Amino acid sequence: MKKLMLTTAALALTTGFAMAETVRLGTEGAYPPYNFINDKGEVDGFERELGDELCKRASLTCEWVTNDWDSIIPNLVSGNYDVIIAGMSITDERDEVIDFTQNYTLPDPSAYIATSADIDLNSAVIAAQTGTIQASFVASSGATLVEYATPEETVAAVRNGEADAVLADRAYLLPIAEEDQGLEMLEKMELIGGGIGLGLRESDTELKETFNKAIQSMKDDGSLNALIEKWDIGVTF
Incomplete structure (x- = not known):
């Protein structure tokens, strides 16, 4: 979907992730139906449900963090959270700075x-x-x-x-x-971009593979398509 943003994210990719720790999921919270803040002050939307389910399937303990869009990549790189799940389209330019999982949506018009x-x-x-x-x-x-x-x-x-x-x-x-x-x-x-994926630091290869397996399992059993249809996100897989 959305977004291309690179500013000064050429910060050193030195912050790693230990699989035993809590995974912090960074989102914008301002782009419904992908992500938004509900009346209870909590992250909600398609990506809230998706992120929670991916963490469950991967046996990970996760928590949600909100961050303004214009600094969402630099703050991933600097270690303020471990994953971007914010309607971020996979692009070659972003991929020079961070890494992506496989896509969890096809390109939305x-x-x-x-x-x-x-x-x-x-x-x-x-x-x-x-x-x-x-x-x-x-x-x-x-x-x-x-x-x-x-x-x-x-x-x-x-x-x-x-x-x-x-x-x-x-x-x-x-x-x-x-x-x-x-x-x-x-x-x-x-029709722009290559679909939406989770953004991660390039050093977090183990975490990337963990989420890739969880995304693929949701594609295989049809639950990802069901979630896409529920939130009227776009084309199903």
């Missing part, structure tokens, strides 16, 4: 919402969250990119006239378009 269908996307001002694969796509498309720190701000930019459209994951934008009569989803969609 990126969609546009706008106040009107009568806009020329080639010359439009398009909002996207900073450090996302959508921001990178818009920057290379010829349209004018405006970036915001949070997904909520990208939608607000369209509502207040700062941008003509938002480009983000369809699963994120669809409920917004359905609830706001002033916004509509455009027919055009973009």
Whole structure:
């Protein structure tokens, strides 16, 4: 899905993980239905259920940590948590800094919402969250990119006239378009990225393999597809 973000994450990959310790799962908590904070102040959503189930299958003790998107890779590398599970698309650029498990979703189409269908996307001002694969796509498309720190701000930019459209994951934008009569989803969609995976430090090869086995077991028994359908994430495996 989402996101491309690399800043100064060329920090030394020196922080390792001992399998006997608690695994800290880092997420954004601001990108429903993938991850969000519920009324109880707890991490919720597709990735909360997925992460809990993966840890159960892997016999790991896990805890959840929230982190702003723009520093989510540097703080993984520096050891603030052990895994990124935050709707992060697998890209070659990110893979130069961190490692990824196999994907747990196929690429979700990126969609546009706008106040009107009568806009020329080639010359439009398009909002996207900073450090996302959508921001990178818009920057290379010829349209004018405006970036915001949070997904909520990208939608607000369209509502207040700062941008003509938002480009983000369809699963994120669809409920917004359905609830706001002033916004509509455009027919055009973009297929970007290679699906979403868990992000880990490159040194944590044992932990990566542990999670790969757990993800594969969920693919094999159909429980991952059931979770994808429950949360209306996108295409099943």
